[in-house]
Amino acid sequence: MNIKNKKYNNFYFKTIIIFVVFFIFNICFVKKADAAILILSTSKVDVYQQEQFYVDISLMPQKNEDINAFDISLSHSSNLTFIGGDYGSSITPLWVEKPTGYYKSVNFSGIIPGGFTGIINPLSPDPLNNKKPGLLTRLIFVGNKEGNASISFDNQEMYSNDGLGTMLGSSSNLLAINVGNKIAPSIIKSTDTVPPQHFSIFLSNNSNMYDGKYFLLFETTDKESGVDHYEVKEGDLGWKEGASPYLLTNQPPTGTIYIKVFDKAGNTRVEKFTADVVVPEISIYSKLIKATSITVLILIIFGIVRFIKFIL
Amino acid sequence: MKKLFIYILAFLVILCSQPVYAIDLISSGTLTVSAVVAGPNDNGNGNEGGNNGNGGSGNNNGNTSTTTSSSGAPVSEYVAPTSVVFSGSATPFSIISLLKDGQIIKTLSIGADSKFTISIDNNLTTGNYIFSLTTEDSLKNKSNLFTASLYITSGTITTVSGIILNPNEVNNIEVENEKCNVIGDLNGDCQVNLADFSILKYWHEKSGFPKKYDLNNDGVINMADFSILAYHWTG
Numbered sequence: 001m002n003i004k005n006k007k008y009n010n011f012y013f014k015t016i017i018i019f020v021v022f023f024i025f026n027i028c029f030v031k032k033a034d035a036a037i038l039i040l041s042t043s044k045v046d047v048y049q050q051e052q053f054y055v056d057i058s059l060m061p062q063k064n065e066d067i068n069a070f071d072i073s074l075s076h077s078s079n080l081t082f083i084g085g086d087y088g089s090s091i092t093p094l095w096v097e098k099p100t101g102y103y104k105s106v107n108f109s110g111i112i113p114g115g116f117t118g119i120i121n122p123l124s125p126d127p128l129n130n131k132k133p134g135l136l137t138r139l140i141f142v143g144n145k146e147g148n149a150s151i152s153f154d155n156q157e158m159y160s161n162d163g164l165g166t167m168l169g170s171s172s173n174l175l176a177i178n179v180g181n182k183i184a185p186s187i188i189k190s191t192d193t194v195p196p197q198h199f200s201i202f203l204s205n206n207s208n209m210y211d212g213k214y215f216l217l218f219e220t221t222d223k224e225s226g227v228d229h230y231e232v233k234e235g236d237l238g239w240k241e242g243a244s245p246y247l248l249t250n251q252p253p254t255g256t257i258y259i260k261v262f263d264k265a266g267n268t269r270v271e272k273f274t275a276d277v278v279v280p281e282i283s284i285y286s287k288l289i290k291a292t293s294i295t296v297l298i299l300i301i302f303g304i305v306r307f308i309k310f311i312l
Numbered sequence: 313m314k315k316l317f318i319y320i321l322a323f324l325v326i327l328c329s330q331p332v333y334a335i336d337l338i339s340s341g342t343l344t345v346s347a348v349v350a351g352p353n354d355n356g357n358g359n360e361g362g363n364n365g366n367g368g369s370g371n372n373n374g375n376t377s378t379t380t381s382s383s384g385a386p387v388s389e390y391v392a393p394t395s396v397v398f399s400g401s402a403t404p405f406s407i408i409s410l411l412k413d414g415q416i417i418k419t420l421s422i423g424a425d426s427k428f429t430i431s432i433d434n435n436l437t438t439g440n441y442i443f444s445l446t447t448e449d450s451l452k453n454k455s456n457l458f459t460a461s462l463y464i465t466s467g468t469i470t471t472v473s474g475i476i477l478n479p480n481e482v483n484n485i486e487v488e489n490e491k492c493n494v495i496g497d498l499n500g501d502c503q504v505n506l507a508d509f510s511i512l513k514y515w516h517e518k519s520g521f522p523k524k525y526d527l528n529n530d531g532v533i534n535m536a537d538f539s540i541l542a543y544h545w546t547g
Contacts, residue, residue: 015318069539091440091461093413094509096516096538111509111538113414113545114444114459121463122347122470134440134461157535163495163543165528165536194437200415204507206499208522209514217506221413223439245510 035169036061036158038072039133040151042175047143048184052083054140055151055175059091059116059158060133065168066115068161070136071096073154074106079145079179082106086264088192088226091116091134094219099137105154108137115161140188143179151175192224192265201259201273209245214253216246216273225264233258248275345460347470350393394466395433400475401426402447402455408477409547411444411457415506416547422447438466445477446546452492452502453479457545496544498525504544512541 039058047053057074061067076082085099085108092110099108118131143149152174160166199220205212220227231239232246235255248257253275260270402408404426410418412432420430430445441464444457455477464470492502498511515521515533525533527540 011314012317015321068542069535071535089440091442093415093442094506096513096535109535109538111542112442112461113411113542113547114442114457115542116442116459116461119440119461119463120345122345122472123465123468127345128343132463159535159539161539161543163540165539167536197413202507204499204510206511208525209511215510217510219415219506223437223441244506245514 035171036065036067037133038153038156038158038170038172040153040173040175042151042177045176046178046180048180048182048186049143049146050183050185052140052142052186052188053177054086054138054188056138057136058133059136061117066117066161067158067168068113068115069109069111069159071109071155071157072107072136073156074139074151075104075154076106076141076151077147077149077177078104079143079147080141080149080151080177081144083140083142084264086138086140086226087136088138088222088224088263089135090137090221090226091119092136093221099139106139110136141177143177146179146181149177149179151177190225190265192222192263192267194222194224195267195269196220196222196227196261196263198269199261199271201257201271203253203273203275204245210247213251214248214275216244216248216257216259218244218246218259218271220261220269222261222263222267225267228262228264231260231262233260343472343474345462345470345472347465347468350395350467350469393433394436394464394468395431396436396441396443396462396464396470396472397429397431398443398445398475399427399429399471399473400477402428402477403449403479406447406449406479408445408447411442411446411547413442414444414545414547436464436466438464440464443472444545444547445475447477447479449479454546455479456543494544494546496527496541504541504546508541509538512537 037060039056039060041056041058042053043055044051044053057072059067059070082099082101084101085106087095087098092112094111094113096109096111097107099106116134119134120127120131124130141151153172156170156172158168158170160168197220199218202217203214204217205214209215216232218230229241230243230246232242233239234248234250234253234257237249239260240249255275257273257275258270259273260268262268398410402422404422404424406422408420408422408428408430409416410420410430410432417432418430420428422428432443440461442459442461444459446457447455458475458477460472462470462472492500494502494504496504496508498508501507512525512533515525516538517533521533525537527537530536
């Protein structure tokens with residue numbers, strides 16, 4: 001009987017071991033769901049020298065993926081020059097770094113509060129099951145020298161909308177461009193005639209920023225050519241270019257402040273804000289106490305110095 | 313007995329080796345999205361279900377503008393309204409906020425029947441928009457954001473229905489000594505919004521920052537912290 005029990009125990013033990021090994025193998029080597037896809041596409045594969053063309057970077061999360069932040073770096077060949085970013089159609093409402101050119105690279109990062117799972121076009125059939133990629137940004141380049149060129153990703157950090165800052169994997173493609181020997185300058189022109197979206201202005205101060213001084217918060221989007229820059233006018237002061245958070249010149253701020261936003265086609269919108277910060281007035285009684293304390297302190301110091309001189 | 317044991321183990325292995333998907337904290341019920349091209353007889357639907365908060369009535373019958381033809385006679389053109397309408401249910405007597413591209417544009421009080429209809433019906437041009445909804449009940453419990461990335465075509469009425477918003481999810485506020493304890497609330501106003509984003513952006517990749525700004529406690533302010541902020545966004 002003991003031998004029979006031992007045989008059974010042996011069998012169960014071996015079976016468990018085999019399945020555990022199989023399970024670990026499955027976890028480590030079986031292909032998981034595909035990571036988010038970053039898509040590089042271009043308006044032209046063959047360009048002339050000094051002819052502008054654009055490159056779109058789009059994001060397509062995979063099934064059940066939800067992405068709320070990204071940090072991307074592209075590298076490009078030396079015979080291409082980065083002109084600027086056009087993010088009018090971007091799904092990114094808040095930029096940490098707008099597309100910025102460095103030596104043979106372009107960096108940009110931003111967040112999408114609430115996350116992104118794909119663009120829903122309500123006019124398409126079965127829109128919830130036919131989501132489309134969302135444009136992160138459009139980059140304008142120009143060929144500056146004849147030859148083959150390429151654009152590819154150096155760094156592609158995608159973050160999951162899980163509250164933990166989890167980085168997701170992603171796959172991407174490489175773009176090959178041919179710059180021809182003919183010189184034919186051309187500029188991509190915008191047909192945007194619509195001003196940027198309305199926006200609100202908030203006044204704030206924080207002990208950990210700008211030494212506690214007051215600053216303005218504002219942010220808007222332009223759905224056509226994208227926001228180019230902001231200008232701020234405080235009271236009688238002239239217009240000054242700036243960005244949010246904007247440190248105010250007048251401290252504390254009073255009166256009317258105007259903010260003008262420009263899109264890349266030159267359309268503008270102006271919003272205004274009335275600042276009414278009241279600085280608490282120091283009472284005469286407090287001033288008297290302060291003055292008296294300082295006087296007494298001076299007298300004490302004077303007395304101590306005289307006493308030391310007397311001893312010496 | 314042996315066979316049964318093997319079958320159970322095989323089932324467990326297959327079950328446990330499936331890819332793990334993100335947990336959807338917002339239940340969508342029978343979520344539907346549709347759009348119609350607005351005609352001359354259509355209203356931009358602004359009649360909010362529930363008590364109006366800051367939304368107002370929002371009626372928009374479309375604008376009529378007048379241009380001049382080549383003969384000099386006035387010609388009326390109908391400019392169709394563009395609107396997006398969200399409807400569903402949430403905790404009775406809570407406040408629902410509608411966000412466009414991360415910023416609150418409208419709030420509404422929900423009645424006893426838990427149903428809501430909230431819309432945006434102006435200032436929309438053709439393009440991609442990130443719309444979000446969140447609620448806050450009388451105990452200051454907030455729901456996570458329900459977010460829909462929509463491509464809006466000018467002159468259409470888009471409807472998103474079947475939304476269910478549940479508070480008491482991850483983003484609960486613990487009220488202690490009248491101070492909030494919301495992850496991502498860097499300025500202590502019980503909200504996670506543009507102000508907190510600006511603070512984090514100010515300290516991005518800098519040293520000497522207050523420790524509480526490092527949301528994942530890894531010693532740096534980087535995109536992981538921004539991601540956590542974006543998750544807890546309230547607008």
